[in-house]
Amino acid sequence: MFKLTPASRRSLYLSTSLLLALSMAACTEKGSSFTPAPTTPTTPTTAANEDARAYADYTELIWSDEFTGGALDQSKWAYELGGGGWGNNELQTYTNSADNVYQAGGSLVIQARGAAGSYTSGRLVTKGKQSFQFGRIDVRAKLPKGKGVWPAIWMLGADIDQNNWPRCGEIDIMELRGSQPQQFLSTMHFGNSVPDHRYKGTTQVMNMDLSADFHIYSMVRSKDQMRFFVDGQQYYAFTGADASPYPFNYPFFVVLNVAIGGDFDGNPDGSTAFPQQMQVDYVKYLQYK
Numbered sequence: 001m002f003k004l005t006p007a008s009r010r011s012l013y014l015s016t017s018l019l020l021a022l023s024m025a026a027c028t029e030k031g032s033s034f035t036p037a038p039t040t041p042t043t044p045t046t047a048a049n050e051d052a053r054a055y056a057d058y059t060e061l062i063w064s065d066e067f068t069g070g071a072l073d074q075s076k077w078a079y080e081l082g083g084g085g086w087g088n089n090e091l092q093t094y095t096n097s098a099d100n101v102y103q104a105g106g107s108l109v110i111q112a113r114g115a116a117g118s119y120t121s122g123r124l125v126t127k128g129k130q131s132f133q134f135g136r137i138d139v140r141a142k143l144p145k146g147k148g149v150w151p152a153i154w155m156l157g158a159d160i161d162q163n164n165w166p167r168c169g170e171i172d173i174m175e176l177r178g179s180q181p182q183q184f185l186s187t188m189h190f191g192n193s194v195p196d197h198r199y200k201g202t203t204q205v206m207n208m209d210l211s212a213d214f215h216i217y218s219m220v221r222s223k224d225q226m227r228f229f230v231d232g233q234q235y236y237a238f239t240g241a242d243a244s245p246y247p248f249n250y251p252f253f254v255v256l257n258v259a260i261g262g263d264f265d266g267n268p269d270g271s272t273a274f275p276q277q278m279q280v281d282y283v284k285y286l287q288y289k
Helices: 006-011 016-022 028-033
Strands: 062-065 092-094 103-105 108-115 117-122 122-124 137-140 149-157 170-175 184-192 198-205 215-222 226-230 231-240 252-260 275-286
Touching: 092 252, 108 122, 108 252, 117 252, 137 149, 137 170, 170 215, 184 231, 198 226, 198 231, 252 275
Parallel strands: 092 117
Antiparallel strands: 062 275, 103 108, 108 117, 108 275, 122 252, 137 215, 137 275, 149 170, 149 252, 170 184, 184 198, 215 226, 226 231
């Protein structure tokens, strides 16, 4: 069974306004400072695309961003801003500056900059813009690397404002320790409360440096099942038997970010060059007919 370091708590999510109000520095503070009454998510008895199909059957493009415009499409993405460690002793402050988030050459660029413990980066979400239920998510990306560099492509339950993390669920499609650029992690987080936080996933070892070229990181979600793919090849499956409660049948939103430092890969050292970029060619959500 795969086991993460304590850095899995990176995922403890706060909205920007709550983050600024509480000056959050540790994930345990979220549960103690703000705990709305849990609610039960509702979903149709039969939802579109709830049956599992082959990867290649998902051909109907429902939503996408191919980042071909001159500026970020803020009808699709929102910036999340601020510092404070994000629950994992991270060093970066997320900004909406063009130094950290911009489009160039048909790609979204999330760029981490800085030195000597002072870093800025970018974090984008589709929260409040678009949520995704059953179907296939594809993200074609070229990853950064270097000790302490932490790119991630992930999702959070759209009901997070009613059901605190981890009750809302978290799907880490891809997160990479920059000191190990030939492997990445896929992890699911769940549980009724922060003290009940549980997770399960896998490490996918590749035969190439993932910072050298673009690869497609995909997740196919159907009722009570998620399957994970890289460049169209399945490497992991997670089912309803793997989690109780199982929040992964409900709508989720996408998060793209590059964190710096903290518990997951440690802090940058003298070998880490900046700036570091995660380039995203596209994000696509597809269903079958």
